[in-house]
Amino acid sequence: MSTTCLLLLLARQATGIFVGCRSPLLQFVNSFSVRRTQLEMLGQAKISSFFTTSASKRCQDDSKVEDVQVTPPSKKPRIESPVSAEDNHHQVAPLSPEQKSDIEKKRLNAKLKLIEHQTSGVVVNIGPSWLKALEAEFSKPYFQKLSKFVDNDRTKHTVFPPVQEVFSWTRMCPIREVKVVILGQDPYHGPKQAHGLCFSVQEGVVPPPSLENMFKELTTDIDGFKHPGHGNLTGWAQQGVLLLNAVLTVRAHQANSHKDQGWEAFTDSVIAWLNRNLHGVVFLLWGSYAQKKGAVIDKKRHHVLKAVHPSPLSAYRGFFGCKHFSQANEWLVKEGKQPIDWTQLPRVARKP
Numbered sequence: 001m002s003t004t005c006l007l008l009l010l011a012r013q014a015t016g017i018f019v020g021c022r023s024p025l026l027q028f029v030n031s032f033s034v035r036r037t038q039l040e041m042l043g044q045a046k047i048s049s050f051f052t053t054s055a056s057k058r059c060q061d062d063s064k065v066e067d068v069q070v071t072p073p074s075k076k077p078r079i080e081s082p083v084s085a086e087d088n089h090h091q092v093a094p095l096s097p098e099q100k101s102d103i104e105k106k107r108l109n110a111k112l113k114l115i116e117h118q119t120s121g122v123v124v125n126i127g128p129s130w131l132k133a134l135e136a137e138f139s140k141p142y143f144q145k146l147s148k149f150v151d152n153d154r155t156k157h158t159v160f161p162p163v164q165e166v167f168s169w170t171r172m173c174p175i176r177e178v179k180v181v182i183l184g185q186d187p188y189h190g191p192k193q194a195h196g197l198c199f200s201v202q203e204g205v206v207p208p209p210s211l212e213n214m215f216k217e218l219t220t221d222i223d224g225f226k227h228p229g230h231g232n233l234t235g236w237a238q239q240g241v242l243l244l245n246a247v248l249t250v251r252a253h254q255a256n257s258h259k260d261q262g263w264e265a266f267t268d269s270v271i272a273w274l275n276r277n278l279h280g281v282v283f284l285l286w287g288s289y290a291q292k293k294g295a296v297i298d299k300k301r302h303h304v305l306k307a308v309h310p311s312p313l314s315a316y317r318g319f320f321g322c323k324h325f326s327q328a329n330e331w332l333v334k335e336g337k338q339p340i341d342w343t344q345l346p347r348v349a350r351k352p
């Protein structure tokens with residue numbers, strides 16, 4: 001390019017930029033601002049291109065990380081993949097059952113976080129299969145009201161069981177593996193007793209009278225049953241015995257203080273789900289409260305055994321001798337299911 005050409009070009013550009021400007025000062029200011037705008041535009045272009053490239057790169061990296069997590073190389077070698085490594089970038093390979101369940105697990109975890117937030121931290125630590133089955137309840141107005149009540153009561157009083165244990169009944173086995181249901185009413189209201197399974201108490205806490213009476217009945221009903229020396233019924237729950245209270249929280253030392261706040265509707269929905277979706281479940285309904293709550297159970301589909309409550313006030317009027325534990329097992333065997341080993345309440349070795 002010749003010098004003349006260059007000068008002509010510069011002159012043209014200059015007239016284009018400075019058009020309409022009269023005073024040299026204005027010209028200078030104007031030129032400065034124009035250049036600044038140009039610079040800013042350039043900068044923005046650079047910044048936005050930086051963001052687009054880095055963001056899309058990050059997404060890719062994330063999906064790569066996901067891929068690694070979803071498909072552990074040890075479990076699913078590349079050779080098995082029907083899609084070549086090159087195609088992998090463009091096509092989605094069909095998901096294996098493990099991948100699907102892993103994705104489902106992640107979805108449920110995210111859901112649980114959301115529900116925890118929506119229910120003021122009342123719904124925490126709920127078993128995944130239970131969360132999936134009961135998900136719709138948590139966003140209903142009654143549950144919103146209930147969680148506000150429980151959360152608020154926890155700020156003013158001691159409430160049992162501790163937050164993390166309100167839903168321990170959902171962590172013992174998947175919802176579809178429930179075989180026996182024992183319905184309770186209200187959690188124990190003394191310190192360290194309630195831990196989210198009805199009738200059960202933590203080890204180190206003296207078993208309350210109703211539970212002692214259950215152990216008494218078991219001793220005569222089930223061969224080889226011996227008092228375990230504690231009241232921790234986790235060993236039953238893990239085999240598919242759902243130990244469900246109608247009301248899931250209580251204020252310390254005030255029996256039934258959280259009744260009629262919404263828990264009953266929620267636990268009714270649990271019973272309704274089991275009634276509708278499972279077959280041949282044995283329901284042990286002790287006392288008129290449990291029997292009323294269990295009135296909805298379809299007796300053609302499930303087995304309902306009734307007796308008076310094991311409380312010392314009524315146990316002698318028919319709880320002793322009801323043989324519900326062995327009867328429940330007979331029903332389970334008839335259904336082709338594994339019976340419950342009621343003796344499975346191991347003592348846990350504690351540090352001295």
Ligand SMILES: *[C@@H]1O[C@H](CO)[C@@H](O)[C@H](O)[C@H]1NC(C)=O
Nearest residue numbers: 202203232234235345346348
């Ligand atoms: C209750 O029993 C289960 C197993 O049967 C055990 O894992 C758990 O630690 C026990 N809880 C307490 C508080 O000892």
